[in-house]
Amino acid sequence: MTQGSGPYRIGVDVGGTNTDAAIIDIAATDSASRGVCASSKTPTTTDVTSGIHAVIEDVLSKTAVNRQDVLSVAIGTTHFVNAVVEADARRLSKVAVVRLCGPFTRLVPPFSDFPPALKQIMGGPVFYLDGGLEIDGREITPLNPDQVKQTVKSIQAAGIKMVAVVGVFSPLDHQGIHEETCKQLMLEQDPSLSVVCSHQIGGVGLLERENATILNASILTLARRTVRAFCQAMTKLQLSCPLFLTQNDGTLTDAATAAELPIKTFASGPTNSMTGAAYLASLDRGTNAKSNTQVLVIDVGGTTSDVCALLPSGFPRQAPNFVEVGGVRTAFSMPEVLSVGLGGGSRVVYDAELDRVRVGPDSVGHYLTSQALVFGGDVMTTTDIVVASGKAKIGDYAKAQSIPSDVVSKARLQIKKILERAVEDMKVSDLPVTLLLVGGGSIVQMDQLEGVAECIIPPHHDSANAVGAAIAKVAGEVDIIEILADRDEKTVLELAKKQAIEAAVARGADRADVKIVEIDKIPLQYVTNKATRLVIKAVGRLALPDATAPTVNSTQPNEVAVNGTNGVADQDAEDFSNGVSQKATSDALESSVKFSIYMDLDAYKPDVRNGVWYLSPVDLEFIATGTGVLGTGGGGPSRLQYLQCLEALQNPDAKDKMRVMSSKSMKDSDICVFGSWYGAPSVSGERMPAGPEIMDAIEYSVKYSGHDHFEAVIADEIGGGNGMSTFPTSVHYDIPVIDGDLMGRAYPTLEHGTPYVYGEPITPCAIADGKGNVSVVLKAESNKRVETMIRAQCVDLGLKMAVACTPLTGEAIKRYAIPNTVSQSWYIGRAVHKARRSKTNLIKAIFDxxxxxxxxxxxxxxxxxxxxxxxxxxxxxxxxxxxxxxxxxxxxxxxxxxxxxxxxxxxxxxxxxxxxxxxxxxxxxxxxxxxxxxxxxxxxxxxxxxxxxxxxxxxxxxxxxxxxxxxxxxxxxxxxxxxxxxxxxxGLDMKWKSLGPYQEPRSVIEEFDRGAA
Known part of the structure; x- marks a missing residue:
């Protein structure tokens, strides 16, 4: 193809199997080909860069484009994520972790949920420093420069160069004031350090954001080498334009930034395919998409098909909550992609006895051109079915005629069902679907799909990933909390939108093209001032060189990342392997917090001796799952509390202290305390506990209620995380946990405790936070008023605290507590884990x-x-x-x-x-x-x-x-x-509708007691 009028952009996508490139004439984007002048594909090379050089050279040769007319090169790669998935110690570095948290977060230290292999490679020293923010922007404590200086000395003594700085609620301050100040102080003392700030990595959720920051810091050396190698390839190609990398959300980042934040490129491959598909189908111009449809993209390869939903912004829907990378739970932007076992090389097996056809998920993969029937092989594949159906002429299509017509029909029906199920699973609404098919295997779609209004295979569909890289845009985002009470909400929102637009322009977007594509308004719980978290994203195309907006990267490509930043030495490119899929797993990468995976669950028995149940990590894992089920939608997630329990259990001083006993073992005169967490879930996962909060609340409730002893502790609600809050308390006081709770489930208020319903006193009620603040409600006119009083205190203390009501006697516990609910959560959790492993009916297992x-x-x-x-x-x-x-x-x-x-x-x-x-x-x-x-x-x-x-x-x-x-x-x-x-x-206008009679839960203690040890 001859060149057009130009100028041009080049996109490259480096996959595990192939490297693709496409060159686009941006002056011809309104043409039928959307300006795509040429595309090229070559097997991904072990050094990555020679494959990139080859495909770019090929598209330049095909088009005879003047290299000075190329405005940019954008590369998407899975190279960085592969290093983590493989747990490759050659490419990963140890990381020191600095938390800016004041007294908080001690109960769950860094690396708590890392797989053993990665923890051994990456795990460096950990430091807790003053600093951090409350959810409303107040300082937890001021940053302490002297602490920072001493920390640098300790990091130097440990021989560590990579540092992750993580401040509580730092993502809500778009300037990351504490993290950035800490980084500046550290670099002033030691410029050779590489410091990564968590507010640049992910959103709220401290442990997951910290995990992602650690991964990013660990691969910095690899990232800098790789980006430098990319720049060298551009120099050899005589391209002097800026180099960009594509990010997980489908937007661009300059090469220098990508070298420092490589984790943001982990999932750029699927995103490139999705955005490229939308562009090639002209959905950005509204010519094919209908307003009453939703858009899904299926990228069909040789073995699998990746399915993703496109938002009205044209970007893929992002995965909710958290994403696991190499067994590490992380929080950063990733597209939600469903992979199904259907591709051009999927095996088609006919069972004559059952007269049934099975399609996939096994595949001949890259052996398609030698093993498929139409290529002279002896394996029936989906490609053969396509040819036999007369939908394509590939290879020796006469050989596909030997497939019986009923087998072809049944195979087509199975392919249709697989695609329909994938579409149904990824729909974002009940609207009909506009389906875009891209990838080399897209020919497998042969029949009309139910619920699909239109199916489009766009031009250059087999190079959609490279096209997506070439046309990627620039984004700006703000994530702030605003108080909306007594303010004009529209004015506040407009100001935040302007901040997002300016952020996009500052990163290189064309101001005339920038649009707001995403607005999330998230009201905060437990507050009365209409505090609302605003997350706003603006996106625009990359500005042309003569535009007034600044360019993202003004350096020449061969200048980028030569020395990295922070003094990393220049090193030659290494031999890079791309042979491991992002879905690869191994025993070494199993999460360190999943103990049950190593157990014979049928043979496992809890340690119960002489009426006392001594908990193990496996027991805690079962209980965490069970308390989630009994949470009835509330109670907070069990995961963080589970990690806290593991930390407490693994303390050498905890042997035989974390234990459970039946309420029947209590004397009537015994005293039982309870302490639980109280506050907003949005705070629980970020400003994690300091440690002493529950114990402080218990001790003040005991003191002001006139008691001088207590023999046991009980959960106020078994549902959710609070169902496990008793176990660290058990270790601290060396007292047993009662097998029961005060609700039998989760409820939203303290007054829902069964003893209080039946007249037992709720006051004195004490609350405490991690900074030593304690308040006691000595008396109130009603249980409901107790709730409103402590709720007001909770807001002042940052929306997360511990609470303990007046202790209860053994007689009251036996009369009013719900019995055996710790056992119930254990049995439910064990049933779920066993059924999941054996692939049997989960619901039946629970009800058994x-x-x-x-x-x-x-x-x-x-x-x-x-x-x-x-x-x-x-x-x-x-x-x-x-x-x-x-x-x-x-x-x-x-x-x-x-x-x-x-x-x-x-x-x-x-x-x-x-x-x-x-x-x-x-x-x-x-x-x-x-x-x-x-x-x-x-x-x-x-x-x-x-x-x-x-x-x-x-x-x-x-x-x-x-x-x-x-x-x-x-x-x-x-x-x-x-x-x-x-x-x-x-406040519901209805009568109680019963499910049937109650049956008391079984007791682990009674079933497994083996008598005196």
Whole structure:
């Protein structure tokens, strides 16, 4: 192809198998080819750069483009993530971690959930320094320069050069003031250090953001070498234009920044394919997309197909919550991609006995051109089915005619079902789908797909990944908290939008093209001043050299990353292997916090001696899963509390101290305390506890209630993270945990404790934070007033604290506590883990241990949320699965026949309040609701792996099972219980709808007691 009018941009995508390049004439983007002048593909080379050189040289030769007319080169690569997935010590460095946290976060230290192999490679010294922010922007403590200087000396003594600086709530301050000041102080003392600040890496969620920051710091040397090698390749190609790398969210970053923040490029490959597909199909011009459809992209390779949903902004939908990379749970922007086992090389197997055809997931892969029938081989593949169907002429297509017509028909039907299921799983709404097919294997789509309004295979579809890199845009983002009370919300929002636009322009976007593409408004819980987190993203195309906006990178490519930054020495490029898939796993990369994977679960027995159950890491893992199920949507996630329990258990002084006993073992005169966490989930995962909060609250509640001793501790709620908060307390005081709790589930307020419902005193009630602040409510007019008083204190103390009400006697515990709920959570967790491993029915396994009822199986199609009176209020709507989804689901969670194929609604106030059948066309029409069950009975929503889904985690498209379990008679057998814990207590105009009789949970202690040790 001859060259156009120019100027040009070149995009390159380096995959595990092939390296692709495309050159685009940006003056011809309105043409049918969207300005794509040429594309090229070559096998990825072990040194990466020679393959890049080859494909760029090829497209330049094909087009005869003047190299001075090339404005930019953008490269997407999976090279950096492979080093982490492989746990390659040759490419990874040890990292020192500096937390700016004041007294907080000690209970879960850095590297807590790293796989052993990576922890051994990366694990360096850890330092806790003054600094950090509250969620509203207040300082936890001022930064201490003397502490920073002493820390640098310790890092130098350890011989460490890579440092991760992590400040509490640093992402909410877009300037990262504490982190950046700390970095500056460190570099002033030792310029040879490489310091990475976490606010540049990820969002709120300290442990996950810290993990990502550590990974980034560990691969810095590799990143700098690699980017330098890319720059050398450009020099050899005689290209003097800027070099960019594509990021996970589909936007560009300059080479120098990519060398310092390589983690942001980890998932750029799939993103390039998705954005390239949208561009090639002209969806950015609105010529093919319809306003009443949603856009999905399927990138079909030889073995698998990657499916992603495109947002109206044209960028892929980002994965929710957290992403695991090499066994490490991280928080940074990653596209949500579903991979299914269908590609051009998928094996097609006909079972004559069953008269059934199976397509995939096994594949001939890159041996397609030698093993497929049309290429002279003896393996029937999807490519052969395409040829036999007359949909393409590939190879010796006459050889495909030997395939029986009924086999072809059955294979086409299976391919159709696989694609339809993938589309259904990735839909973001119930609108019809515009489907874009790209990749070399896209010919496998031969038939009309249900729910797909239009299917488009755009020009240059086999090079969409390289095109996506070439046309990638520049983004700017702000993430701030604003107080909206007594302010004009529209004015505040407009100012934040302008800040996002300026951030994009500063990074090189064309001001005339920048648009706001994403606005998230997230109200904070437990506050009355309408504090709201605003996350706003602006995106625009890269400015032309003669535009008034500054360019992202003004240095010449051969100048970038020669010495890295912070004094890293120049080194030659090394031999890079790309042979490991991002999905690769090994025993070495299993998470260090998953102890059950090494156990024979059928043979495992808990350590129960003489009526006392001594907990192990496996027990804690089971209990964490079980407390999630009993959380009924609330109680906070169990994971962080589980990690805290592991830290406490693994202390050498903790031997035989973390233990559980039955309430029956208590004397009536014994005193039992409880202490739990209280506050907003948005704070729990960021400003993690200091350590002494619960103990401080307990000791003040004991002191002001007039007691001078206590013999046991009990959880106020077994549901969620609070169900495990007793175990570190058990170790601290060397007292047992009572096998029970004060709710039998999770509830949103203290007044929902069963002893308080029946007249036991709730005051004196003490609260404490990690800075030594303590407050005691000595007396209140009602239990409800106690709640409002401590809630006001919680706001002042940063929305996270510990609380302890007045201790209870052994007699009161035996009368009013819900028995055996620690055991119940253990049995539920063990059932889930065993069923998951054996791939048997998860729901049946749960009900074999804790009787209940499967209320519904389906897919979430709508979630509404609001913050009212400090609680997360909302409603979830779930629709039935179709027959294919029920028959071919990947996880056996059981099936449920829903009357008339109705949907189900589940309102929640933190916890799930009731379940009702609803009309699918008008789910909000209360007059047509049929109540299935209500509080106080337990309603839990489970994912396909059997883990509970909290109300804060609900989102469109999740396949779920809804289960119900009967509440204890303390809630249902007396009007006092129903008044507080039933529908009336939540302002619902309905009667309690029972699931059936309650059955007391089994006791681990009674089943496994082996007598005296």
């Amino acid at each position: 241990t804790s009787p209940g009822r499967l209320l519904y199986s389906g897919k979430i199609i709508d979630v509404k949320r609001d913050v009212s009176r400090g609680y997360t209020m909302g409603q979830c709507t779930i629709a039935p699965l179709n027959s294919d989804e029920r028959d071919l689901g990947t996880t056996d969670t059981g099936t449920q026949s829903t009357p008339d194929e109705r949907c189900i609604i589940i309102p929640f106030q933190n916890e799930y309040l009731y379940a009702a059948y609803a009309d699918a066309a008008e789910p909000d029409d209360a007059s047509r609701h049929e109540i299935i069950c209500t509080v106080p009975d337990l309603i839990s929503i489970l994912g396909q792996d059997g883990e509970a889904i909290g109300s804060q985690e609900l989102r469109y498209g999740l396949r779920v099972s809804v289960i119900g379990m009967s509440a204890h008679p303390l809630w249902t057998g007396d009007a006092r219980g129903l008044k507080v814990g039933g529908p009336e207590g939540f």
